[in-house]
Amino acid sequence: LEERKSAQAEESYVAGLYAKGLNKILEKVGEEANETILAAKDHQGSEETKNQVIHETADLWFHTLVMLSYMDLKPEQVLEELEKRFNISGIAEQASRQT
Known part of the structure; x- marks a missing residue:
């Protein structure tokens, strides 16, 4: 995906998304x-x-990866x-976000 950032929008679907910006x-x-x-x-x-x-x-994960790459x-x-979350219980993880 990183390589697609510099590609021409007409040549690559991903480059076209990058060219249209974050909202797209x-x-x-x-x-x-x-x-x-x-x-x-x-x-x-x-x-x-x-x-x-x-x-x-797969489509959702792909477009999420495009979003992450854009940012x-x-x-x-x-x-x-995710690894941090799996190392503690779900209840403890939720409590840590509330403080």
Whole structure:
């Protein structure tokens, strides 16, 4: 994704998103989140609906990675935060955010 920042918008979907700015990227994240929710809601246990949930989740994760990259954040930073959360109980983690 970092390499795409300097690519021509006409040559790369990601470069096109970067060129349109953060609001467009956030719009895509929201759109993909909604599509993921709808796919999950419609999931009936069939291979088709499982694949739809996987497809939409991949789109959501991809556009979230684009957002992070646009803001010069690394996926590793998010993974570090998740690791911190898994090292303490959920109740303790929530309490730490309230203070």
